[in-house]
Amino acid sequence: PDAAVPNLPFLHRALLLPLLSAASAASALLRLPVILSSSPLRSRRTLPVPVISVGNLTWGGNGKTPMVDFLARRFHAMGVSPLILTRHRSLLRDVEIVMVNGLTPWGNTHFIPRGPMREPLSALTRADIVVIHHADLACEAQLETIARTVQDSGTTCSVFFSKLAPSHIFEVHQPLQRLSLNVLDGMIVLCVSAIGCPDAFIHTVREISGIISTLSTLRSFFQL
Structure with missing residues (x-):
């Protein structure tokens, strides 16, 4: 954690600055495609069918894969054959769902590679729905803090909670x-x-x- 930096040995602190500089440069390069794809100047393709996006702001552990599986099975049960795409940034989305890990929602708040963040919290304003995953493992105070952070980001989306329930x-x-x-x-x-x-x-x-x-x-x- 950043609070522990002053307690590091001198040599470690001396190496920290170039490492953090390299991490910041790498983070900027990794975020560039996201920034460009979110630009209002970039044209979006419209498909002849509804498009639902399931994404996250942090790297891994947010329940995105189980949510996609859940939605696909529900649509299939309704007689709808879903098509799952892994690259969707150029598509115009009808509904955007953002998954949040209820145990470690934002990590250390730093961007990759220094932390798990892929996009800033301000990206939540694009969301129509936020799902806080692993809600059964997090305490009520933690869930309330996450929900409050989502609301403070300026979004007007609905917030739901989810958990994994193994069947076999x-x-x-x-x-x-x-x-x-x-x-x-x-x-x-x-x-x-x-x-x-x-x-x-x-x-x-x-x-x-x-x-x-x-x-x-x-x-x-x-x-x-």
Whole structure:
């Protein structure tokens, strides 16, 4: 954290300035495509079907993939065949949904690569809906603070809350065969994940099995 900088050894503090300068330059380059795509001077393509955008302001762990899966399944159940695109900045969107991680909403508030932020909080003004994910794992005060930050950004969007509720598990070699969650009862489980918010995943597994083996978590620089 920035508050710990004065307590660092002199050599570390001497190296910090060039590193932060390099991080700022890299951050500006990474944000340039976002800034250009958001420019009112850039033309947007209009598709003959409604377009729903599901995005986030921070890097990973916001529940974007589960939300896209949820919406796609709902539309499919309604008889609508959704098309999922990964590049949408040039498209005119009918609805913009922004996912926020209820556990670590803005990280250390710095931009990539110094932190997890991809866009500033002011980008929330483009949102029609904000969904605070992992709401069941965050305390009420934390959720209220996030909701207040969203409102203070100047947006008039609706705020919703979401959580993950596992329904079944499957073996890697038999993905179509669904197994009941009860098969993990009393078992010692080793959690291995490569997702943006491993703490939420570990919590979910602990609720299912109750027993988790010793964990060694690698923290990214976003959490330093």
